[in-house]
Amino acid sequence: DQQVKQNSPSLSVQEGRISILNCDYTNSMFDYFLWYKKYPAEGPTFLISISSIKDKNEDGRFTVFLNKSAKHLSLHIVPSQPGDSAVYFCAASGDGGTSYGKLTFGQGTILTVHP
Amino acid sequence: EPEVTQTPSHQVTQMGQEVILRCVPISNHLYFYWYRQILGQKVEFLVSFYNNEISEKSEIFDDQFSVERPDGSNFTLKIRSTKLEDSAMYFCASSGTGSRDTFGSGTRLTVV
Numbered sequence: 001d002q003q004v005k006q007n008s009p010s011l012s013v014q015e016g017r018i019s020i021l022n023c024d025y026t027n028s029m030f031d032y033f034l035w036y037k038k039y040p041a042e043g044p045t046f047l048i049s050i051s052s053i054k055d056k057n058e059d060g061r062f063t064v065f066l067n068k069s070a071k072h073l074s075l076h077i078v079p080s081q082p083g084d085s086a087v088y089f090c091a092a093s094g095d096g097g098t099s100y101g102k103l104t105f106g107q108g109t110i111l112t113v114h115p
Numbered sequence: 116e117p118e119v120t121q122t123p124s125h126q127v128t129q130m131g132q133e134v135i136l137r138c139v140p141i142s143n144h145l146y147f148y149w150y151r152q153i154l155g156q157k158v159e160f161l162v163s164f165y166n167n168e169i170s171e172k173s174e175i176f177d178d179q180f181s182v183e184r185p186d187g188s189n190f191t192l193k194i195r196s197t198k199l200e201d202s203a204m205y206f207c208a209s210s211g212t213g214s215r216d217t218f219g220s221g222t223r224l225t226v227v
Contacts, residue, residue: 043218099210100146105158
């Protein structure tokens with residue numbers, strides 16, 4: 001099942017620079033997309049989301065961009081901080097952005113931010 | 116901040132034994148989920164539960180799996196006869212009106 005793909009298993013960035021994490025999806029029924037962050041020995045923590053009717057959503061240092069025609073989304077973190085070092089998961093759902101419905105996850109990208 | 120609580124954090128069981136993984140979702144949430152992550156693989160959806168019944172399940176969620184909300188606070192996942200390939204992190208999640216899935220810290224299940 002490769003409906004949501006994160007092709008970069010890892011990303012290394014200098015503190016203060018931009019981190020860009022990418023995600024592609026194949027299922028055109030997906031209409032809501034989320035990013036989760038995960039530290040070791042913890043569960044995924046919700047970070048930011050975007051509905052398919054938008055192409056950008058911003059929350060502080062985090063911005064998610066959606067390109068529906070390319071079935072691609074990205075998460076930008078500016079400026080990156082060492083505390084951002086974690087595994088980042090892209091997830092998608094076809095529930096219209098309601099608060100319920102299963103999530104389909106990508107494989108995750110390990111982000112390392114160096115001081 | 117409200118949390119989803121899972122117990123135990125780590126469970127080791129013999130192949131063929133039954134295990135019950137426990138979760139206490141966020142109190143005002145109405146939708147409950149189990150996901151699992153086999154080491155090195157994706158987080159995979161297992162089952163969703165709403166209004167005291169399963170609302171959706173994946174192909175993974177076969178007859179050896181069951182879920183229950185035995186009282187007003189707990190949400191359990193039972194694996195009847197564990198196999199080696201059931202070894203994984205199992206995450207419980209819950210969601211409510213206007214809030215997306217909040218995950219617990221997971222139970223690491225090791226089948227030996």
